[in-house]
Amino acid sequence: MASPCEVLIKTQDKIFCEKLAQLTTSEVSRIENKYSRYKTTNLLSQINSSNGGSIEIDNETFQLLNYAKEIFDLSDGLFDISSGVLGKFWTFKNQIHIPDNQDIKKALSQIGFNKINYTGKNISLPKGMKIDFGGIGKEYAVDQVAKILNAHCKIKSDNFLVNLGGDLFAKDYNNTDDELQNEAWKVGLENPKSGYINLLNGAVATSGTSQRSFIQNGKTYSHLLNPKTGWPIENPPSSVTCFAETCVLAGTYSSLAMLQGSDAESFLESEEIEHILVR
Amino acid sequence: MQLINKHNSLKNSANDSKRISLKSKLAIAATGLLSATATETIANEATDEGWYFSASVLAYSETDRVSAVEVIFNAETTIDETGKLNIKFVLDSLTGASANGAITQNTLQTFSRPSGNGQYNIAAGTTPLDDTFKDTRAQLNLSWSNLLSPESDYQYTLGTNISKEYDFQSISLSAELAKGFNQKNTTISGGFSVAAEEYNPKGSTPIGLTSMAIRDNYPTEDVYDLAFDATRGSTSEAINSAELLLGWTQVVNRSTLMQFNYGYADKSGYLTDPFKIVSVVNASGITQDYIYENRPESRTQHSLFGLVKKHLNESIIDFSYRFTSDDWEIDTHTLDLHWKLFADGGSFWEPHVRFYQQSAADFYSTYLDQSEEVPPFISADYRIGEMSSITLGLKYGFEVNKDQRAEVRLEYYRQTPKSVGTERVAGLENLDLYPELDAVYLQVNYYF
Amino acid sequence: MRNLFRKAKLLPLLAMIVTLGGCSSMGVEPWDRDLLAKSSMAINASPLDQSIDDHIYFSKEAASGGRSFAGGGCGCN
Numbered sequence: 049m050a051s052p053c054e055v056l057i058k059t060q061d062k063i064f065c066e067k068l069a070q071l072t073t074s075e076v077s078r079i080e081n082k083y084s085r086y087k088t089t090n091l092l093s094q095i096n097s098s099n100g101g102s103i104e105i106d107n108e109t110f111q112l113l114n115y116a117k118e119i120f121d122l123s124d125g126l127f128d129i130s131s132g133v134l135g136k137f138w139t140f141k142n143q144i145h146i147p148d149n150q151d152i153k154k155a156l157s158q159i160g161f162n163k164i165n166y167t168g169k170n171i172s173l174p175k176g177m178k179i180d181f182g183g184i185g186k187e188y189a190v191d192q193v194a195k196i197l198n199a200h201c202k203i204k205s206d207n208f209l210v211n212l213g214g215d216l217f218a219k220d221y222n223n224t225d226d227e228l229q230n231e232a233w234k235v236g237l238e239n240p241k242s243g244y245i246n247l248l249n250g251a252v253a254t255s256g257t258s259q260r261s262f263i264q265n266g267k268t269y270s271h272l273l274n275p276k277t278g279w280p281i282e283n284p285p286s287s288v289t290c291f292a293e294t295c296v297l298a299g300t301y302s303s304l305a306m307l308q309g310s311d312a313e314s315f316l317e318s319e320e321i322e323h324i325l326v327r
Numbered sequence: 328m329q330l331i332n333k334h335n336s337l338k339n340s341a342n343d344s345k346r347i348s349l350k351s352k353l354a355i356a357a358t359g360l361l362s363a364t365a366t367e368t369i370a371n372e373a374t375d376e377g378w379y380f381s382a383s384v385l386a387y388s389e390t391d392r393v394s395a396v397e398v399i400f401n402a403e404t405t406i407d408e409t410g411k412l413n414i415k416f417v418l419d420s421l422t423g424a425s426a427n428g429a430i431t432q433n434t435l436q437t438f439s440r441p442s443g444n445g446q447y448n449i450a451a452g453t454t455p456l457d458d459t460f461k462d463t464r465a466q467l468n469l470s471w472s473n474l475l476s477p478e479s480d481y482q483y484t485l486g487t488n489i490s491k492e493y494d495f496q497s498i499s500l501s502a503e504l505a506k507g508f509n510q511k512n513t514t515i516s517g518g519f520s521v522a523a524e525e526y527n528p529k530g531s532t533p534i535g536l537t538s539m540a541i542r543d544n545y546p547t548e549d550v551y552d553l554a555f556d557a558t559r560g561s562t563s564e565a566i567n568s569a570e571l572l573l574g575w576t577q578v579v580n581r582s583t584l585m586q587f588n589y590g591y592a593d594k595s596g597y598l599t600d601p602f603k604i605v606s607v608v609n610a611s612g613i614t615q616d617y618i619y620e621n622r623p624e625s626r627t628q629h630s631l632f633g634l635v636k637k638h639l640n641e642s643i644i645d646f647s648y649r650f651t652s653d654d655w656e657i658d659t660h661t662l663d664l665h666w667k668l669f670a671d672g673g674s675f676w677e678p679h680v681r682f683y684q685q686s687a688a689d690f691y692s693t694y695l696d697q698s699e700e701v702p703p704f705i706s707a708d709y710r711i712g713e714m715s716s717i718t719l720g721l722k723y724g725f726e727v728n729k730d731q732r733a734e735v736r737l738e739y740y741r742q743t744p745k746s747v748g749t750e751r752v753a754g755l756e757n758l759d760l761y762p763e764l765d766a767v768y769l770q771v772n773y774y775f
Numbered sequence: 776m777r778n779l780f781r782k783a784k785l786l787p788l789l790a791m792i793v794t795l796g797g798c799s800s801m802g803v804e805p806w807d808r809d810l811l812a813k814s815s816m817a818i819n820a821s822p823l824d825q826s827i828d829d830h831i832y833f834s835k836e837a838a839s840g841g842r843s844f845a846g847g848g849c850g851c852n
Contacts, residue, residue: 119356387831397827399823488848509801638811659838766831
C-alpha cells in the first residue's frame with residue numbers, strides 16, 4: 049500500500065486481535081496483490097498487457113469497473129481510471145520542462161474509459177491503454193476491512209478504526225448519536241490548519257496536492273491531471289477531506305471535489321457533502 | 328489548534344426533490360460495489376479458525392557413523408478463541424554405527440552383537456563401532472492449552488507423548504499452569520511431568536559388569552550359547568521419571584523479553600545402556616576382556632536456564648545459557664545464540680552458534696585397568712565423558728505465497744571428547760582414544 | 776572446594792535474576808506490544824527446529840531440558 053496502515057480495536061482480547069490482524073492483513077494483501085500496478089503477473093498487469101485482447105475477469109473486478117464507470121459518467125469524464133498513462137509526462141518532483149502538446153495529444157488517444165469494453169466475464173482494452181484502480185483501491189480496501197471487522201466485532205460491540213494511509217473508517221456500536229466525544233477516535237489531519245476531528249462512525253478520505261506539485265513560471269501545477277485535456281487541473285484546493293458512510297464514497301467525493309479545481313467549494317456545497325477544505 | 332467537531336452521518340438528501348443528486352447516485356453505486364463483493368470477504372472467514380500445518384524433514388549424517396532421517400508433521404488449531412490444540416507426529420529412522428565404548432587397539436577386535444546372534448570385526452587402529460541397530464521410531468504428541476476461564480489470568484497446558492521403536496517405548500504426561508501478572512508483563516509458570524519407559528532389547532539386557540562372550544573364544548555353538556545366556560539379565564527393564572519445571576518470563580521493554588527456568592528431573596530404573604561395553608586392558612594397553620557397562624539406578628538433575636530475546640532494528644537476537652548439574656557429577660554449560668536477520672519479501676537469514684561443555688560422570692572411565700578392582704558402576708560411553716561441542720548453523724526462510732512459507736537449515740556439529748586425565752597405559756599412545764565426532768544436518772520446514 | 780567452584784559458575788545467572796527481581800513494575804503497556812506480538816519474538820519461535828535440536832542433543836550429550844521438559848521419549852540415550 050506504500051503508506052502506514054493500521055487497525056485499532058477497543059478490546060482486551062489478544063487472541064481476538066491476532067485473529068483479526070490475520071484476517072485484515074490478508075484481505076489488504078489480497079486486494080493489493082490483485083490490483084497493484086507494481087506487480088508483473090497479477091490480474092491488473094494481465095489486463096494492461098493484453099494488447100487489445102480479451103481478459104477474463106471476476107465479479108469483484110466487474111463491480112469495481114461498474115463503479116469506475118459511474119464516477120466517469122457523473123464527473124463528465126474527469127475521473128478516469130485509464131488516465132494513468134499521462135503520468136509519464138509529469139514527474140512533479142523535478143519537472144524539467146513542460147511537456148509538448150503534441151505528445152500529450154498522442155497520449156490522449158489511449159485514454160478514455162468509454163473506449164473500454166467489458167462484461168461480467170471479461171474486459172478488453174484498446175491497444176496501449178492501461179487502467180489502474182489506484183484512485184479507489186485504498187478506499188475500497190478500507191471498506192472491505194471494515195466489513196470483516198464488523199462481522200467479528202459486533203458480537204461484543206468492540207469499537208474499531210481502520211486507517212489505511214489516511215483513508216479511515218470507524219465504527220462505534222454503543223453510540224449511534226455522536227454526542228459522547230470522549231469515546232470518539234481523535235484523528236489528526238495532515239494539514240495542521242485543519243486541526244483534528246472526532247470520528248465515531250463513518251468514513252473519512254482525503255485528497256491533496258501537498259505532496260505532489262511544482263511551480264513553474266509563477267504557476268502551480270498540481271498532480272491532478274485532467275484526462276480530457278492531458279494537463280493539470282487548475283487551482284485545485286490544497287486538500288479536501290470528505291465524510292461519508294463508506295470510504296469508497298468519501299474518497300470519490302474528495303477526488304471529484306479536487307477535480308473541480310477552483311469550483312471545489314461550490315461543488316461540495318451544492319452536493320451537501322460533509323467536508324473540510326483547505327486552499 | 329482548532330477542534331472541529333463534525334457530524335459524520337450521511338445527511339438526508341431526500342429533501343432535495345429537484346433532481347436525483349450526484350451524491351445519491353454515487354451512494355447507490357458504492358452500496359452496489361460493497362454488497363456485491365460481500366461473499367469474497369465472508370469466504371475468508373471460513374478458513375480462519377482452521378488448522379495450521381507444518382512439516383519438517385531432516386537428513387542427519389555423522390562422518391562414518393550414524394545417519395538418520397526424521398519427518399515431523401504438526402497440526403495446530405484454535406478452538407473457541409483461547410483453546411489451542413496441537414498434534415505432532417514424528418517418524419525417524421536411524422542407520423549406521425555408534426561407538427560401543429570399547430577402545431581402539433593395534434590389532435583386529437571382534438565383538439558379539441547385542442542379541443548374541445553373530446559377531447562383527449573392527450580393524451586395527453579404528454574406533455570400535457556397532458552397526459547392529461537399524462531402527463525406526465514413531466512418536467505422537469498431543470497438547471491442549473486454554474485459559475481456566477475466558478477472563479482468567481491463568482493458562483493451563485496438558486500434554487501427552489507416546490513413542491515406540493523396535494526395542495523401546497515411552498509414554499509421558501505433563502501438566503503446566505501459568506499465571507500472568509502486571510498486565511501480562513510477568514508470567515510465572517509451574518509444570519510437572521511423569522514418564523514411564525521400557526526397554527525390551529532383542530537378546531535381553533546384559534547383566535552389568537559381566538564379560539562379553541565372544542563366539543571365537545568357544546569351541547562349539549552350544550557352549551557359546553550357554554556362556555552368552557549367562558550374561559543375560561531380564562528381557563524387560565523399566566525407567567520411570569518425574570520432572571518439575573518452574574519458569575519466569577518477563578517483558579523488560581518494548582523490544583526485550585527474558586525467561587528464567589529452574590528444572591528438577593529425577594530418573595530411576597534401568598539407566599544403563601545395554602549396548603555399551605568397557606575394555607579391560609593390561610599394563611601394555613592390550614585389551615583382555617570386554618565387560619558390559621553398569622550405571623546407577625537413579626539420576627537427579629538440576630537445571631538453570633536463562634534466555635534473552637531482543638528485537639533490534641531489522642533483526643532479532645535470541646541468546647540463552649543453561650547450566651545443569653546432577654548426582655552423577657556431570658556438570659554442563661550451554662551457550663546458544665540465534666540471530667535472525669530480516670530481508671526483503673518476508674525472507675530471513677538466521678545464523679546460529681552453540682557452545683556446549685560437559686564434565687565426565689564420576690563413574691566414567693575410558694577403559695578399565697586390569698589390575699584395578701571392578702567398580703560397581705562404570706561406563707566408557709563418550710556421551711557421559713568429558714567433552715565439548717560446537718554447532719554452527721545457518722537457516723534461510725522465505726514466503727512461498729501469502730499462506731505458505733518454507734525454511735531451510737544447515738547445521739554443522741563437532742563434538743570433541745576429552746581425556747579424563749587417567750594415566751595413559753603404555754602401548755596406547757599412538758591410538759586415538761577420544762575420536763572426534765562430526766555431523767552435518769539439513770532440515771527443511773514447510774508451513775501451510 | 777570443587778562444589779564451591781561449581782556453584783560460583785552460577786553467579787552470572789543469579790546476578791541477572793537478582794537485578795530483575797527488583798523490578799516489579801517492569802514491562803510495557805498493552806499498546807506497545809507491537810514487536811513482542813511478532814511470532815519470531817515468541818519464547819519458542821521455532822518449535823520444529825527446537826524439537827529436532829532437542830532430539831539430536833539428547834542422543835549425543837548428557838544434559839537435556841532447561842528450556843522445556845527434559846524427558847527424552849526415545850531410546851537414543
